[in-house]
Amino acid sequence: MTRKELFKNTLRKSVHAWKLINELPLSDDESLMLRHFMDQPGFLDLHWRMFVPAIKGQGTEEQKQKWLPLANKMQIIGCYAQTELGHGSNVQGLETTATFDPQTDQFILHSPTQTSSKWWPGGLGKVSTHAVIYARLITDGKDHGVHGFIVQLRNMDDHSPLPGITIGDIGVKFGNGAYNSMDNGFLMFDKFCIPRDQMLMRLSKVTREGKYVPSDVPRQLMYGTMVSVRQTIVSNASIAMARAVCIATRYSAVRRQFGSQNGGIETQVIDYKTQQNRLFPLLASAYAFRFVGEWLKWLYTDVTQRLEASDFATLPEAHACTAGLKSMTTSATSDGIEECRKLCGGHGYLWCSGLPELFAVYVPACTYEGDNVVLQLQVARFLMKTVSQLGSGKAPAGTTAYMGRAKHLLQCRSSIRKAEDWLNPAMVLETFEARALRMAVSCANNLSKFENQEQGFSELLADLVEAAIAHCQLIVVSKFIVKLEGEIKGKGVKNQLKNLCYIYALHLIHKHLGDFLSTNSITSEQASLANHQLRSLYTQVRPNAVALVDAFDYTDHYLGSVLGRYDGNVYPKLFEEALKDPLNDTVVPDGYHEYIRPLIKQHLRSARL
């Protein structure tokens, strides 16, 4: 399809999804799932995932009563317009202004510079009638920083942009992926006026007289929509990783290459240890991210309930966990999808393998909802603050509780003596705790050598990110272990998931061996025992590998992959797909007579001469 056809087809699918949601007796979860699967990525997605939550989280009761009924019936279609051409990560650097005019009781929205143009918001370019706009609030000449405003963008009768608004699409994005069906847009304001009551005023407000009343709650609650989406992105990482692993595992069981004895059948590539070493950690990651995503959803729900009771105690933990786990799981999943493409050899590069599309649509997850490095630096800031408080007698809690055992963890030596010890949850956990703590304390000690803490932080950014990642990996390993010790029923399933849990943990030890050795968390001999155990675990998982991906229960339609077909009937279907290609409509290609024939004939003529 051309981009316009792709876009219009997405509109058709999104409206169809909305029709089904309204007609079928669906639960909220089913409705959410239908919106996600039918519209991923599309404007419906962001209306529900960002526009509506922003109003719910930052609007007053009156504003919610006015705008949510319209949004819930999709009588208005909204987007979340925060990022600008010049600023995305640095929210406090946004330039769009919202200046209060007491004469008219309005805000004047303006884009003072080209870099202040809103740029990227999904659904902004062509579809949305409204947006939550983030702009610098200015009253009486004073800049109060970034605040949210609900703004109508288009005429509700003919969809034309309102006067004072220039709006459009930012152009084709990465690959041919479905993201090109999404109208990520640009928007400039030219002294565009909105009523004062369209500033989202749950957190802070402006009175009729133009007096700014700051928030009596942490200003970061304005970031609440991003936190809620980051939390969902972790579970989405599990789904994307599972899709890629399902394709690569099934194909690795179908594909045979080399290894035939005396002309016999060739070897399934899934039996090569290198294939297992690349594939099974990704299989384990799909399960690991699912379980940590379940836990993160609980954490987010818990902090939301606490916030409603004005209990902000766990807000820093929720921010650090959503930011860090979003960052870590999306980076791992993007790399994992690409690895799955390579695990399928040449056929993995075909569009009909489903992997190029999955990669093209998935990889922006490393950037949107917060650049992954910027988010890990938020985790690092949280860890440094926690380490600095260790001596204060304030016991760290939640995911940093292990830091309360710093005295032990800083000096303990791993008691791993044989390969089987690497199947001991307490020993594995302590190894990850020791590594994470020692990396964080090392950063804190190095920071303390700088007189200027900000300068020290800037100098040590790379080390801080690695310490943050170590902390996040500990969270994932610990939540996998907790899941196994708790909810998993059925001995057979539990044994298989145990194998995956330790594959996940031990492959991380192998991948980040430098950290574990340099912090003396393990010795090189213990690392060798871990590798030995890893190979043994691969052997145990191998017979169940296909069953473990079948367990994701993805339909062939959803997987969209000839290589990942449930029936494994790959080769005939590859030909079937190939013959559908328009290039095969004729046996002699367009262009032969204009270009190929003259070339060949000219060559033949000169050869005769």
Ligand SMILES: CC(C)(COP(=O)(O)OP(=O)(O)OC[C@H]1O[C@@H](n2cnc3c(N)ncnc32)[C@H](O)[C@@H]1OP(=O)(O)O)[C@@H](O)C(=O)NCCC(=O)NCCSC(=O)/C=C/CC(=O)O
């Ligand atoms: C990088 C950020 C967080 C910096 O924000 P800033 O206001 O400059 O805060 P500081 O770094 O100075 O930290 C001050 C203080 O606040 C805490 N904090 C920061 N963020 C949060 C939060 N969300 N919740 C709770 N607490 C927070 C921080 O920990 C500090 O606490 P201290 O105790 O240490 O003082 C910010 O600029 C940011 O979030 N940048 C990323 C922007 C982003 O994510 N954009 C996404 C746009 S929407 C999008 O991409 C949509 C995509 C579509 C799709 O999903 O499909």
Ligand SMILES: Cc1cc2nc3c(=O)[nH]c(=O)nc-3n(C[C@H](O)[C@H](O)[C@H](O)COP(=O)(O)OP(=O)(O)OC[C@H]3O[C@@H](n4cnc5c(N)ncnc54)[C@H](O)[C@@H]3O)c2cc1C
């Ligand atoms: C597909 C897609 C959809 C999007 N949808 C929306 C949407 O609906 N609404 C919306 O508002 N936005 C949206 N965005 C924008 C997105 O949120 C931003 O692109 C994202 O937050 C990253 O910000 P940036 O582009 O400014 O990156 P930058 O911050 O400019 O990153 C560039 C590089 O600088 C590095 N860097 C930046 N700051 C620091 C620092 N302090 N220390 C160390 N390194 C640093 C980063 O790590 C990165 O390597 C979307 C983006 C994409 C790709």
